Amino acid sequence: MNSEITPNNGEQLTEQLIQKAKNQAAAFIVPENPESQEIFKLIETLNSAPKSPVPMANYDRVRNQILDRIAIPVETPSAFGFFQAIPNFVKIGGGIIGTFLILISLTIGTAIAAIQSVPGQPIYPVKKVVENIQLRLADTESEKVSLQIKFANNRLEELETVLQQQQEGKVSDESLQKVVEQTVRDVSSVVSQNSASGDQPQILSKLVDLNAKQTTLLQTASDNSEGEIKEELEKALVTSKASQEQTFADIEKAGLKIENNIITISDKTAPDQVQAHGKLTDIDTNDGFISIGTARFFLTKETIFVNIKREDLEVDQIISIKGKIEESKTYAVEVTVDEPVDEPETDNETDTTPPPPPATVPVDPEPGDDSSNDSND
Amino acid sequence: MNDIELQNLLEKAQKGDRDAFGLIYDHFREKIYKFIYFRVGHKELAEDLLSDTFVKAWQKIEGVNTPKAFVGWLYQVAKNNVIDYYRIKGTSIIAIEEIAEVLPDSTASPIDKANASVEMTTLMELMEMLPTEQRAVLEYKFFEDLTNEEIAAVMGKSEGAIRVIQHRAIDKLKQLLKRKISN
Numbered sequence: 001m002n003s004e005i006t007p008n009n010g011e012q013l014t015e016q017l018i019q020k021a022k023n024q025a026a027a028f029i030v031p032e033n034p035e036s037q038e039i040f041k042l043i044e045t046l047n048s049a050p051k052s053p054v055p056m057a058n059y060d061r062v063r064n065q066i067l068d069r070i071a072i073p074v075e076t077p078s079a080f081g082f083f084q085a086i087p088n089f090v091k092i093g094g095g096i097i098g099t100f101l102i103l104i105s106l107t108i109g110t111a112i113a114a115i116q117s118v119p120g121q122p123i124y125p126v127k128k129v130v131e132n133i134q135l136r137l138a139d140t141e142s143e144k145v146s147l148q149i150k151f152a153n154n155r156l157e158e159l160e161t162v163l164q165q166q167q168e169g170k171v172s173d174e175s176l177q178k179v180v181e182q183t184v185r186d187v188s189s190v191v192s193q194n195s196a197s198g199d200q201p202q203i204l205s206k207l208v209d210l211n212a213k214q215t216t217l218l219q220t221a222s223d224n225s226e227g228e229i230k231e232e233l234e235k236a237l238v239t240s241k242a243s244q245e246q247t248f249a250d251i252e253k254a255g256l257k258i259e260n261n262i263i264t265i266s267d268k269t270a271p272d273q274v275q276a277h278g279k280l281t282d283i284d285t286n287d288g289f290i291s292i293g294t295a296r297f298f299l300t301k302e303t304i305f306v307n308i309k310r311e312d313l314e315v316d317q318i319i320s321i322k323g324k325i326e327e328s329k330t331y332a333v334e335v336t337v338d339e340p341v342d343e344p345e346t347d348n349e350t351d352t353t354p355p356p357p358p359a360t361v362p363v364d365p366e367p368g369d370d371s372s373n374d375s376n377d
Numbered sequence: 378m379n380d381i382e383l384q385n386l387l388e389k390a391q392k393g394d395r396d397a398f399g400l401i402y403d404h405f406r407e408k409i410y411k412f413i414y415f416r417v418g419h420k421e422l423a424e425d426l427l428s429d430t431f432v433k434a435w436q437k438i439e440g441v442n443t444p445k446a447f448v449g450w451l452y453q454v455a456k457n458n459v460i461d462y463y464r465i466k467g468t469s470i471i472a473i474e475e476i477a478e479v480l481p482d483s484t485a486s487p488i489d490k491a492n493a494s495v496e497m498t499t500l501m502e503l504m505e506m507l508p509t510e511q512r513a514v515l516e517y518k519f520f521e522d523l524t525n526e527e528i529a530a531v532m533g534k535s536e537g538a539i540r541v542i543q544h545r546a547i548d549k550l551k552q553l554l555k556r557k558i559s560n
Contacts, residue, residue, distance in 0.1 A: 010544055010548075011540050011541055011543075011544040012540075014540075014543060014544040014547050014548075015525075015540055015543070015544075018518065018543070022522075038551065039547060039548075039551060042500070042547065042550060042551055042554065043547065045494070045496045045497055045500055046497075046500060046515065046519040047519050048494075048497070049488050049493060049497050049501075049519060049520060050488065050489040050492045050493055050497075051487060051488065051489060051520070052486055052487055052488060052489045053489075054410075054411055054414055054415075055414075055420045057406075057407075057410045057414075057420065057423065057424050057427065058424060059403075059406050059407075059410075061424070062406070062424050062427055062428045063399060063402055063403070063406075065428050066398075066399075066402060066428050066431045066432055066435075067395055067398075067399055069428070069432050070395060070398065070432060070435045070436075071395065122436060125429055125432050125433070128429075129425065129426075129429050129458075129461075129462075129465075130465065132422075132425045133422075133462060133465050133466065136419070136421075136422055137466065
């Protein structure tokens with residue numbers, strides 16, 4: 001045997017033959033006996049197996065995500081002096097009870113703790129993992145979008161908690177700054193990804209709410225802050241407002257104009273349907289649309305008119321519209337003019353008036369108008 | 378990166394140096410990502426689990442003393458993340474070696490079976506006849522290029538045990554091959 005390294009047993013020889021096949025043991029010479037040659041050939045075949053291509057990961061994005069997440073320091077409670085004063089038997093007893101309680105709460109407690117956690121807590125990453133997995137397991141695109149909105153709301157709730165903790169001196173300005181940046185990034189990302197689609201009124205409504213909530217939260221926090229952190233919050237506020245404006249623009253493209261009042265669209269209607277009720281504020285015969293406050297509905301040949309003819313429509317009439325959304329435009333399917341309300345003695349049994357729409361939402365109600373039907377929430 | 382450089386970075390990271398930890402991530406990211414990817418078969422999901430693996434590594438980095446221990450531990454964290462994923466998903470997985478059986482297809486296989494030689498295809502068929510543990514060691518070693526210490530960490534065994542298993546696996550494979558040729 002002319003090897004420089006003499007194996008002293010079969011396991012070591014196998015290891016050296018593997019290293020040789022992997023070019024990690026250049027000095028080692030394969031023994032010339034048939035058995036070693038045979039094993040080496042087998043190892044070489046295994047080593048030459050063609051590898052499958054692996055899709056390239058976005059390593060930089062993951063790196064930034066990791067560095068962002070580890071930037072938030074984990075708050076560790078300071079050691080309490082009185083703990084040393086507790087007698088040992090109490091400590092041991094407490095330990096046993098504590099262990100028991102921990103064991104009981106491990107299954108339920110961990111999940112709840114993760115759900116309730118906020119950035120900076122050790123269990124918080126679990127919450128993000130669970131959210132990501134829920135997203136991956138979403139069956140449909142609309143389910144995925146709903147989850148994204150739900151999680152964006154979670155971010156805002158976390159930010160609210162962290163803002164409160166910062167006010168109480170429990171969280172540093174630097175940590176808060178990181179959470180603010182991450183929240184605005186996450187929420188804006190969800191809004192920009194979904195508002196452009198413009199074909200799901202409920203989604204658009206929720207995105208508007210999301211933006212409004214974020215802007216209000218940041219504005220309040222900015223008002224209560226000063227110095228560097230105030231500057232950061234104002235910077236975030238600018239981003240949030242820009243995102244809000246973009247959402248409004250996307251919604252206008254869908255035929256729903258936003259002014260001062262946000263249109264709330266019923267969740268109980270189908271994704272491509274919308275209902276509105278209120279005073280007719282505009283009739284455009286040229287472009288063929290009618291408006292209730294800020295909501296515009298295009299009229300078509302198929303539009304059904306109940307209690308009125310199309311040409312008899314007048315501004316200030318109280319109407320209900322059932323609409324549908326197609327190619328980012330809202331079309332009136334059925335326009336119903338409400339019967340005059342100055343007939344108090346209505347006999348329910350003989351009433352031939354069509355029932356009011358089941359789930360209408362007031363659009364741009366008159367100030368002080370308490371008749372708004374907001375039972376859809 | 379050699380062990381001394383990695384040791385320096387580890388010490389800096391243990392003192393809270395995020396940049397040093399970033400460099401550690403750069404060094405191990407590809408291996409850990411591949412390890413996860415082959416077990417979940419989904420790029421974005423593998424990226425998420427990669428991220429969580431390193432965040433967990435950061436949180437516990439103070440307890441790691443040597444680069445060697447760190448590498449093994451990183452694989453253990455990745456493995457546990459993968460198992461947790463399947464647990465949350467509702468798939469009953471007991472061991473990491475079982476995951477290949479629940480993957481929907483062979484898209485995430487480390488081996489490009491379509492382009493394998495006749496000899497290789499024969500060996501892969503024979504490997505199916507090996508005990509799970511022996512087959513797993515050979516797959517880690519030759520298909521995923523894991524070192525003995527990495528395999529030991531993933532399988533929860535000592536490096537010595539891995540050497541013994543790999544020797545037995547090769548020996549058994551050789552016998553199976555001989556038997557197949559003689560038939």
